[in-house]
Amino acid sequence: MTEAVRLDSITKRFPGVVANDDVTLSVERGTVHALLGENGAGKTTLMNVLYGLYEPTEGDVYVDGDGLTYDDDGAVADAPRRFDSPGDAIDAGVGMIHQHFMLVDPMTVAENITLGNEPRKWGGLAVDRDASREAVSELSKRYGFDVEPDARIEDVGVGVQQRVEILKALYRGAEVLILDEPTAVLTPQEVEDLFDVLEELTDAGKTVIFITHKLGEALEAADEVTVLRDGRNVGTVETADTTREELAELMVGREVMLETETPPATPGETALSVERVTALDDRDVVAVDDVSFSVREGEVFGIAGVDGNGQSELVEAVTGLHALEEGRVELAGRDVTDAARRERTRAGMAYIPEDRQDRGLVMDFDLTENGVLGSQHDAPFAERGRLDWDRAEGHAREIIDEYDVRPPDAGAEAKSLSGGNQQKFIVGREFSRDPSCIVASHPTRGVDIGSTEFIHDRLIDLRDEGRAVLLVSSKLDEVRGLSDRLAVMYRGRIVDVVDPDEVTEEQLGLMMAGERPEDVPRAERVVDAGDGGRVGSTDAATHTGDDGDAEVADD
Amino acid sequence: MTDADDGASDDSGPSRLPRDRLFDALDRLVAASATERLLISGSALLLSVAIGFLLILVAGRMTSCGSAAYSLFGVGFCYDPFLVYDSLFLGAFGDFLANPLNGQFATTISETTVLVFTGIAVAVAFKAGVFNIGGQGQLVFGALASALVVYGLSASVSGLVGTLVLVPVGLAVGAFVGGIWGAIPGALKAYADANEVITTIMLNFVATSFALYLASGPFKAPDSFANQTPTLPEYALFPQPLFPGRTDASLLALALAIAVAVGIAFLLRATSFGYDVRTSGIQPEAAEYGGVDAARTVVTSMALSGALAGIGGAVYVLTIAGNFQTGVPDYGFDGITVSILAGNNPVGAIAAALLFGVLKSGSIVVDVGTDVPPQLVGVLRGLIVLFVAMPEFFRMIGERVDVRDRFGGSRDAVATDGGEEA
Numbered sequence: 013m014t015e016a017v018r019l020d021s022i023t024k025r026f027p028g029v030v031a032n033d034d035v036t037l038s039v040e041r042g043t044v045h046a047l048l049g050e051n052g053a054g055k056t057t058l059m060n061v062l063y064g065l066y067e068p069t070e071g072d073v074y075v076d077g078d079g080l081t082y083d084d085d086g087a088v089a090d091a092p093r094r095f096d097s098p099g100d101a102i103d104a105g106v107g108m109i110h111q112h113f114m115l116v117d118p119m120t121v122a123e124n125i126t127l128g129n130e131p132r133k134w135g136g137l138a139v140d141r142d143a144s145r146e147a148v149s150e151l152s153k154r155y156g157f158d159v160e161p162d163a164r165i166e167d168v169g170v171g172v173q174q175r176v177e178i179l180k181a182l183y184r185g186a187e188v189l190i191l192d193e194p195t196a197v198l199t200p201q202e203v204e205d206l207f208d209v210l211e212e213l214t215d216a217g218k219t220v221i222f223i224t225h226k227l228g229e230a231l232e233a234a235d236e237v238t239v240l241r242d243g244r245n246v247g248t249v250e251t252a253d254t255t256r257e258e259l260a261e262l263m264v265g266r267e268v269m270l271e272t273e274t275p276p277a278t279p280g281e282t283a284l285s286v287e288r289v290t291a292l293d294d295r296d297v298v299a300v301d302d303v304s305f306s307v308r309e310g311e312v313f314g315i316a317g318v319d320g321n322g323q324s325e326l327v328e329a330v331t332g333l334h335a336l337e338e339g340r341v342e343l344a345g346r347d348v349t350d351a352a353r354r355e356r357t358r359a360g361m362a363y364i365p366e367d368r369q370d371r372g373l374v375m376d377f378d379l380t381e382n383g384v385l386g387s388q389h390d391a392p393f394a395e396r397g398r399l400d401w402d403r404a405e406g407h408a409r410e411i412i413d414e415y416d417v418r419p420p421d422a423g424a425e426a427k428s429l430s431g432g433n434q435q436k437f438i439v440g441r442e443f444s445r446d447p448s449c450i451v452a453s454h455p456t457r458g459v460d461i462g463s464t465e466f467i468h469d470r471l472i473d474l475r476d477e478g479r480a481v482l483l484v485s486s487k488l489d490e491v492r493g494l495s496d497r498l499a500v501m502y503r504g505r506i507v508d509v510v511d512p513d514e515v516t517e518e519q520l521g522l523m524m525a526g527e528r529p530e531d532v533p534r535a536e537r538v539v540d541a542g543d544g545g546r547v548g549s550t551d552a553a554t555h556t557g558d559d560g561d562a563e564v565a566d567d
Numbered sequence: 568m569t570d571a572d573d574g575a576s577d578d579s580g581p582s583r584l585p586r587d588r589l590f591d592a593l594d595r596l597v598a599a600s601a602t603e604r605l606l607i608s609g610s611a612l613l614l615s616v617a618i619g620f621l622l623i624l625v626a627g628r629m630t631s632c633g634s635a636a637y638s639l640f641g642v643g644f645c646y647d648p649f650l651v652y653d654s655l656f657l658g659a660f661g662d663f664l665a666n667p668l669n670g671q672f673a674t675t676i677s678e679t680t681v682l683v684f685t686g687i688a689v690a691v692a693f694k695a696g697v698f699n700i701g702g703q704g705q706l707v708f709g710a711l712a713s714a715l716v717v718y719g720l721s722a723s724v725s726g727l728v729g730t731l732v733l734v735p736v737g738l739a740v741g742a743f744v745g746g747i748w749g750a751i752p753g754a755l756k757a758y759a760d761a762n763e764v765i766t767t768i769m770l771n772f773v774a775t776s777f778a779l780y781l782a783s784g785p786f787k788a789p790d791s792f793a794n795q796t797p798t799l800p801e802y803a804l805f806p807q808p809l810f811p812g813r814t815d816a817s818l819l820a821l822a823l824a825i826a827v828a829v830g831i832a833f834l835l836r837a838t839s840f841g842y843d844v845r846t847s848g849i850q851p852e853a854a855e856y857g858g859v860d861a862a863r864t865v866v867t868s869m870a871l872s873g874a875l876a877g878i879g880g881a882v883y884v885l886t887i888a889g890n891f892q893t894g895v896p897d898y899g900f901d902g903i904t905v906s907i908l909a910g911n912n913p914v915g916a917i918a919a920a921l922l923f924g925v926l927k928s929g930s931i932v933v934d935v936g937t938d939v940p941p942q943l944v945g946v947l948r949g950l951i952v953l954f955v956a957m958p959e960f961f962r963m964i965g966e967r968v969d970v971r972d973r974f975g976g977s978r979d980a981v982a983t984d985g986g987e988e989a
Contacts, residue, residue, distance in 0.1 A: 075791055
């Protein structure tokens with residue numbers, strides 16, 4: 013085989029985080045290679061290393077669009093590349109098409125493609141528009157792209173814009189094309205067209221790497237798939253020899269199965285109810301699509317799914333950080349759909365956010381100050397507008413002691429703590445609110461095993477004290493181990509609500525890919541125990557989920 | 568800055584990117600301790616004086632004069648750099664040891680007082696993550712409103728009672744009008760997503776032009792050729808118990824300025840409101856998570872910032888000017904530099920304002936006492952401010968903007984793919 017790209021033992025460290033850990037990736041010339049993994053697995057970081065945006069901490073990058081050369085021993089004979097910037101990478105024939113297009117809307121397709129490398133005339137004084145138009149139509153014809161060089165970017169669709177981005181890279185001489193989540197913004201039909209384009213490209217000898225977290229797409233479009241998990245390469249497989257189940261297993265991983273002792277739940281009244289909620293993401297694409305469920309006191313309701321299927325938006329909609337398009341959120345029977353974040357906290361909702369460094373902690377504040385985040389206007393920390401810092405410090409110390417936060421120093425700035433300790437502090441702060449409802453989004457992400465167990469035990473304790481827990485996690489063993497009922501989300505909808513003790517991992521994997529395997533154990537056992545009124549809404553969600561998935565299955 | 572980065576530099580050796588080195592320097596600056604920052608500012612001051620020294624010599628060679636004011640190695644120079652810097656720094660204090668309450672020191676005090684207000688005005692907004700460049704407009708409107716209302720009321724009260732009533736009323740009116748003028752760009756930012764830098768700059772023009780119209784038309788002092796409002800009676804001004812014969816410097820006003828600065832520091836540090844302000848200034852996402860109403864915080868902190876600038880305007884009228892005159896000095900803009908110099912610390916703004924006051928007052932002494940042209944004095948002042956402010960300015964940039972994220976790198980731990988940014 014002839015490699016066009018080889019990343020040799022790439023390690024990329026950021027302070028406190030290893031984004032890529034000794035990743036070796038080899039991409040054969042003239043193939044489509046999918047880089048599959050959950051969000052945060054290190055896919056984009058790895059590609060940014062290849063594209064010259066990041067400098068690897070360790071490891072070497074080898075690129076040659078025509079194929080690397082080897083010495084007699086079979087080792088790579090080319091010199092490793094050092095890209096100081098994307099400009100260097102482009103010169104070496106690497107092009108990257110970002111998730112968000114970088115096009116000038118009022119300019120034409122041809123102008124955008126040639127921007128920065130325009131053909132000149134009159135001794136370089138003017139842009140030769142005819143030549144650039146010609147070059148673009150020639151290029152577009154060669155790869156079978158259906159692109160009109162004189163159309164304005166603002167007038168063409170997203171699919172065409174993406175093709176313009178690809179043409180731009182080709183015009184600059186790219187032999188290796190990196191596509192970052194190229195299907196995120198496309199309709200199913202446009203996705204098909206994109207895959208045809210990729211085929212044309214590889215037929216012409218180009219090499220394509222595309223980043224995705226959707227296994228179906230990886231299987232459909234790629235020749236080879238490399239799966240990244242937690243920054244490591246956990247396996248490269250040929251799509252011809254693999255199955256969805258195998259890929260799902262690689263992606264999610266089975267590592268340490270944390271068996272939490274979960275005595276059966278004794279659910280009470282409905283504490284949190286979400287009815288027909290629809291929410292848009294930042295790009296105004298529907299992220300949460302008509303989702304309904306309810307969480308009862310003394311119950312853990314889990315939501316599983318591959319990251320990016322609407323869980324983040326759903327959680328933020330429930331906690332008051334994201335606007336709803338439609339629907340209704342009730343907390344203990346009270347409509348909190350329009351309630352501000354602070355009101356929801358006061359009404360007894362604790363929230364462990366997905367992103368601890370953006371949301372959960374103020375990184376420049378010390379732990380004392382962070383300990384009052386969310387309660388800065390409430391007793392016992394605030395009295396008539398004044399903050400009681402002594403009490404706040406005592407509070408921070410209690411959290412530090414109980415949750416074994418290191419270093420045990422209330423005066424330490426949040427940013428000086430490791431990720432796991434930051435998370436423990438957040439968990440401690442939120443649990444200490446004495447909440448009636450806990451929303452936990454990836455509560456143990458980046459936390460060491462011991463602390464994970466501790467957080468799990470505390471969650472179950474809180475559940476047994478009669479509090480409602482909504483748990484979102486992409487760790488399958490976590491949601492399965494803790495949940496009393498488990499919903500699986502795919503493309504903004506709940507595929508089904510199942511009994512986590514009965515469902516198999518394979519079935520879950522398929523559901524996370526949007527399929528509905530036969531005879532999944534629905535969570536009827538638990539549903540039956542609930543009060544009649546709410547069961548209706550849960551069932552409604554399940555049925556709406558059915559319809560949506562029928563469509564998905566068709567394409 | 569961290570082990571990971573050091574590791575990278577070891578591996579790549581001398582070919583380390585200059586860009587990364589710059590980022591490391593920025594990180595180093597952000598991480599500087601309070602003592603280090605003082606040392607940095609001190610060295611910057613010395614460096615600016617050294618450069619200014621050379622400039623004075625060069626300028627002195629390029630002019631012709633009867634007799635050399637200063638000679639070095641037999642070469643004569645028209646200006647004496649020692650005398651210039653002596654006048655610039657110590658001139659502001661006059662003959663301080665013989666008579667601490669001399670006229671020159673009074674000028675220093677009065678300038679400092681107004682600058683403390685405009686400095687903390689900018690600092691408060693900056694703490695909330697809003698860049699208020701509109702201090703000048705807020706100050707102008709505060710000054711105008713204060714001058715008009717106090718003049719209107721001055722006929723009905725007089726004497727000590729007049730002072731006790733009119734000064735607080737003048738301050739309150741200045742605060743109110745300045746506050747409203749600051750809240751407008753705040754509301755535009757919060758509810759219409761209008762960039763506050765643009766709107767505050769534009770509102771500066773609106774304020775100065777409208778004030779010019781009012782002071783040259785409807786409210787013009789009838790017997791005056793200049794565009795100004797009627798002069799306030801002496802009992803309507805800030806009392807100046809310690810500077811006999813001066814109406815422009817009031818230690819009471821300075822005490823008020825210091826008290827307000829300390830009060831603002833307390834507000835930011837020890838109250839729930841201050842917590843909201845600081846959180847949304849440093850990390851808006853976390854503020855939102857913590858239940859802070861971002862829009863409300865922006866409007867309130869801009870109103871507070873405008874009110875402080877407005878008080879500055881009222882103090883200017885009630886001490887230095889004695890009425891409202893068009894062509895108000897650039898206290899509002901100087902406030903930005905004062906705030907940067909103080910690292911946006913309200914108490915630090917007192918010291919920074921004093922430096923500004925000293926330089927302003929000292930340059931008058933240089934103008935009077937030497938042949939050095941006022942333009943050159945302006946250059947010397949500018950050098951000092953530029954050199955002292957820049958390290959703090961870069962610190963602020965380093966804290967606020969994660970430059971590495973913008974240009975393809977990251978300082979904060981990035982566990983996610985970061986695809987959104989790239």
